Amino acid sequence: MEPGTVMVGRDGERTRLSAFVRAPDGQALVLRGEAGVGKSTLLDLAARLAAEDGQLVVRATGVEAESGLPHAGLHQLLYPLLPDAGRPDGPSGHTDPSSHTDRSGRPDQHRPDQHRPDQHRPGAPGLNATARAAFDAVFGRPDGPPPPVMALGIAVLDLLSWTASEGRPLLLVLDDGQWLDEASAEVCGFVGRRLAGRPGVKLLVAVRADTASRFDTAALPEAPVGALADADATRLLDLHHPELGRQVRGLVLEQAGGNPLALLELPAHLVGGPGDRAAQDLLGLHGVPLPRRIQEVYAARLARLGDTVRAELLRGALDGAAARPGDGPAPVARYRMREVDEAVACGLLVVEPATGEPAFRHPLVRSSVVQLATPDQRRSAHRVLAQLHREYPERRAIHLAAATVDPEEGVAADLEAAARSATRRGGARMAVSWLTRAAELSETRVDRSRRLGEAAYVAGQADHLGRARSLALAAAPGTDESPAAVLADSYLALYREGEVRATHRRIVAAVERLRDSPDRPGRHDRYDRHDQFDHRHRPDRPDEVLDRLVSLLLAVSQYAGNGATWQRTHEVLASLGDLATERAWMYGSTWSDVLRHGAGWSRRVELAASAGLEDQDPWDVTRLAVSAYHLDVLSPLRPYLERVVDRELDTGAMSSGIVMLHLVLLDQLALGQWDAAERTGHRALALATERGHGLFAHQTRAYLAQLAAVRGRTAEARELQAAVDAWARPRGVEFLTQIADAVGATAALGAGDYETAFLHAIGITAPGAFRPYAYQASRTLLDLVEAALHTGRAEQARAHALAARDAGLPDLSPRLALITHGALAMTAEDDTKAAAHYARAQTHPAAERFPFELARIRLAHGIGIRRLHGAAAARLPLTQAARAFDRLGAPAWAARAHAELRAAGVAPRAPAPAPLPLTWQERRVAELAAGGLTNKEIGEQMRLSPRTVGAHLYRAFPKLGITTRAALRDALTRISDPTPTP
Secondary structure (H helix, E strand, O other), X not given: OOOOOOOOOOHHHHHHHHHHHHOOOOEEEEEEEOOOOOHHHXXXXXXHHHHHOOOXXXXXXXXXXXXXXXXXXXXXXXXXXXXXXXXXXXXXXXXXXXXXXXXXXXXOOOOOOOOOOOOOOEOOOOOOHHHHHHHXXXXXXXXXXXXXXXXXXXXXXXXXXXXXXXXXXXXXXXXXXXXXXXXXXHHHHHHHOOHHHOOXXXXXXXXXXXXXXXXXXXXXXXXXXXXXXXXXXXXHHHHHOXXXXXXXXXXXXXXXXXXXXXXXXXXHHHHHOOHHHHHHHHHHOOOOOHHHHHHHHHHHHHHOOOHHHHHHHHHHHHOOOOOOOOOOOOOOOOOOOOOOHHHHHOOOEEEOXXXXXXXXXXXXXXXXXXXXXXXXXXXXXXXXXXXXXXXXXXXXXXXXXXXXOXXXXXXXXXXXXXXXXXXXXXXXXXXXXXXXXXXXXXXXXXXXXXXXXXXXXXXXXXXXXXXXXXXXXXXXXXXXXXXXXXXXXXXXXXXXXXXXXXXXXXXXXXXXXXXXXXXXXXXXXXXXXXXXXXXXXXXXXXXXXXXXXXXXXXXXHHHHOOHHHHHHHHHHHHHOHHHOOHHHHHHHXXXXXXXXXXXXXXXXXXXXXXXXXXXXXXXXXXXXXXXXXHXXXXXXXXXXXXXXXXXXXXXXXXXXXXXXXXXXXXXXHHOOXXXXXXXXXXHHHHHHHHHOOXXXXXXXXXXXXXXXXXXXXXXXXXXXXXXXXXXXXHHOOHHHHHHHXXXXXXXXXXXXXXXXXXXXXXXXXXXXXXXXXXXXXXXXXXXXXXXXXXXXXHHHHHHHHHHHHHOOHHHXXXXXXXXXXXXXXXXXXXXXXXXXXXXXHHOOOOHHHOHHHHHHHHHHHHHHHHHHHOHHHHHHHHHXXXXXXXXXXXXXXXXXXXXXXXXXXXXXXXXXXXXXXXXXXXXXXXXXXXXXXXXXXXXXXXXXXXXXXXXXXXHHHHHHOOOOHHHHHHHHHHXXXXXXXX
């Protein structure tokens, strides 16, 4: 209904909304109903009630034209709340860009304060740096990649709480939520589910019942908005159309079915023209959904407008002009409809009292405008809008793609640039569409083929493997051996089937063909791998296709994991000469055999990981992170991976997203965060299984088997080990069979079956040597040494420890340094040397980053001391080991350590009771107290009295099994569920 319409009926809805608005606690509510049923009117009511109550009301409307732009809806919703530091125009620094457009709707370039994407930077002193960085990243700043849903949701919660903490409650009102882009809807759902613990903040959303959206699965409270009761429908109709005759009145009531918009609109259709014919037209639509019938009414009015007015309406509709614009300035310049009084007069537009600007009366009007336009009219409108948004590459790309028919290189280049930007911001799926359209608009066959090949590659990374193959074949019709086709087919064969042998041969052949081709792009543009390498992705970098083939060749070689395959790969890499980039040499060295080729790369990997990640494609980042894993310097990269993994799994490079989960899991496993690692592993396994990725699914099972082995869950570890081995061994995927053998060794050690552990360990490498290209050979050093010692093979254990020292393992990575010194200490020929190596292991700067290995070394140290120097001297390392195993959740190893402690004269202590679950507020208060805040400071931040804060801590301490504030941090760390449900 239009502004000012009297609300009839809706007593139940009004009561619920009044209680919702005036409730002191934060909460969310979704209104769901068909188009025209009155959801917007109910939103108006809630907004009016909130304003009367002194609340700050922020309104936004989902825009269908922006449903493909990540975070566009969130920007619109939060824009009025983001202070713009340093902007003098306006009380809060906001500028309305729509006030600086000429009559055609184009931005005025002569205004110095014209809104630009890089001018809007939140700088609220009340927000922490993390929240500001999150908003900078998603709203167009180049400082970093868009954060995942959780990180951005937390930043939004902080912003809302900070706004409400100024003493004025806040109501967020979102209309047409079904058109919100997926990224924004995910964040709104995350925020809505967590408002219960944040008093003063409410979220009210309206969505259509017949249109799917992310709010369907957001698990937010809902209130259905149904048709009016018969009596209320009759009263509304009589109130607005008292002149209707009995027959027409009955027809309208029947056709409207209690829909308020239909009750207001249908009478004008029946009375405005030949009544009988209009009635017949309306009856002819019987059985057609009501929104369609109302659209027909709007279409009839549109048909009577002049061409100029309809062109103005079409531009406004295609640019996403809201049916009911929100309060405050628009976050992005919009097309301003001019000289449309005729459309206002016939009820298609309304004039907003606050701004004086015309707006569509209802989203169905906007849909009717677009559907009634011819293709030529739509293309003409899109051309105008592309010019309007020339400073917003992705918005411009949407309009350019729709506006252009014939090949035009400039448009194709703009679409390609937008696709590259989208890829780096987690929009790989969207990038495929833009690259495909860019190929269609290319003026030359070469450019068309190149862009289709790029689209095929990105589609493969986005896990659209079938589409990747069809695009690759279109890039080079008539051949299955084009670089694009080889890439698409090889990814399909590797991910789905784990086919490494034939895939390796095919990629080698493709690399050699491309290397020797006289027509290869960039053939005469040489690259010196010894120069400073620019890690930023450049569109004009020569031999990009060759780089991709080489990277895939290295990945296949890593999974094959045998000497013959790697030797052939290194021959091919060497034959490329200067065409092989530094990254290619880095991957070839670190993925193959760090013992023989990894020296010197650790520092370069760390440097590459410390800068420029946001400027790289996601698959380039994951490859760098794999190198970091092999060199045991993965932890600095993990925060970035955790920020972007959700983004890639939702709309970006799905395959890279799964690899990111693997890397996060591996780092969690190394750091002793085993509960989190298990959750990450099961998530990765579900995704890989769902996508049909046999390779990734079994790789995840292998990592879960390693986790089960260190936790002493022997039966589970062996079951997973058997599944991985049975799948990988026949296919020659030795990367996984080596993990299976390592799992067997670790599980047997935990169970005390040392002979079996030794047999598994020597399946990876022989004692006293490190089999070439067996990447688990160095990683299982400690397992082989311990198994050999416990089975009476002391000489072999000693030979293996010395071989590790002589091979330079301590210089390759911090973990290898720790376990090498541990192995040398366990096998030392005299007590002095053993003590020296134990000291070097336990005082290594990175020792605490590998708590499981450190605890094993301390256990061995304590056992050795007790036998040589008595019980008293052994108690410290044994106690440290026992506590570490208890904290990690490794019961078999913990039992062994406690048994040694008892032998050392330490009485067994009762295990600490498991912490009881905390409420949301107890958890938040405890976290703030652990951070050093006083009860008063906590109360100010959470809007609680110091007495209430003290009560929360009083209840939390016994649940955590502690008695002092100093123990809070460790106690919170031990809680398995880091995010208790409010």
